[in-house]
Structures are given as structure tokens and as C-alpha cells.
Amino acid sequence: MTTKEFLQWQIRRTELAIRRAERKPNAPAAELRGLREKLDHLQVALEAVEEHWRRVHQERGWSDNGPAADVRPVVHGRFVHDGTRFAGGVDWWHCSNCGSLVSGVETRFAFCPHCGADMRPKNEGMKNEDN
Numbered sequence: 761m762t763t764k765e766f767l768q769w770q771i772r773r774t775e776l777a778i779r780r781a782e783r784k785p786n787a788p789a790a791e792l793r794g795l796r797e798k799l800d801h802l803q804v805a806l807e808a809v810e811e812h813w814r815r816v817h818q819e820r821g822w823s824d825n826g827p828a829a830d831v832r833p834v835v836h837g838r839f840v841h842d843g844t845r846f847a848g849g850v851d852w853w854h855c856s857n858c859g860s861l862v863s864g865v866e867t868r869f870a871f872c873p874h875c876g877a878d879m880r881p882k883n884e885g886m887k888n889e890d891n
């Protein structure tokens with residue numbers, strides 16, 4: 761799941777929760793306020809992610825589907841933990857190579873889901889060339 765898909769999924773879930781809360785006989789005002797606030801945060805986050813990608817694609821001249829697999833350069837990176845970014849306690853990381861936001865699920869990938877950088881430990885299967 762990409763960061764964008766993760767956010768879209770969260771937005772769908774929050775919209776459903778709002779609809780459910782609105783249907784209650786005495787719609788709980790505080791709960792609804794909290795949910796609408798969360799929805800706002802998620803939409804701002806989604807816009808930021810989409811804007812970031814428009815820029816990256818422009819700079820690199822990529823198609824909408826990102827770089828083709830066979831021209832993907834072998835670069836190494838790692839996921840850098842940013843802590844909690846948004847109200848609601850969602851933890852975020854970013855790729856040290858391309859700087860893209862990465863969700864918790866994506867940090868388990870062996871490659872950056874955005875730029876394709878190899879996120880596996882560098883000394884796996886090769887000697888450290890720097891020392």
C-alpha cells in the first residue's frame with residue numbers, strides 16, 4: 761500500500777464513521793467534531809502527498825506510473841522515522857533517498873515504494889566499501 765492509498769483508505773473509513781455517528785438518534789457533537797477534524801487532517805495530508813508527487817514526477821520526467829522497473833537505478837536508502845505527524849497519532853517515516861513520506865506499513869518493504877531505492881541493510885551480502 762502506498763502512502764496515498766493508505767490515506768485514501770483512512771479517509772473512507774473516517775467518512776463512514778461520520779455517517780454512522782450522524783445516524784445516531786442524539787448525534788454526539790464532540791465525537792462528530794473529532795471525526796471531522798480527523799478527516800480534515802487526512803485530506804490535508806493527502807493533498808500534500810499528491811502535490812509532492814506532482815513535483816517529483818515533473819522534476820524527473822516520469823510518467824504517472826513512476827520509473828519503469830528496468831530503468832530503476834540501484835540506489836540505497838533507509839526509512840527515517842519522523843514521529844507522529846498528524847493528530848490521531850499516525851506515525852510517519854520518510855525515504856532518505858527521495859524524501860517521500862512513507863507510512864508504517866511501507867517501512868516493511870525492501871524497496872522505497874516511491875523511488876525504488878533498496879532499503880535493505882547495505883552490508884547484507886557485500887562488504888562495506890567506505891571503511
Ligand SMILES: [Zn+2]
Nearest residue numbers: 855858872875
Ligand atoms: Zn524513496
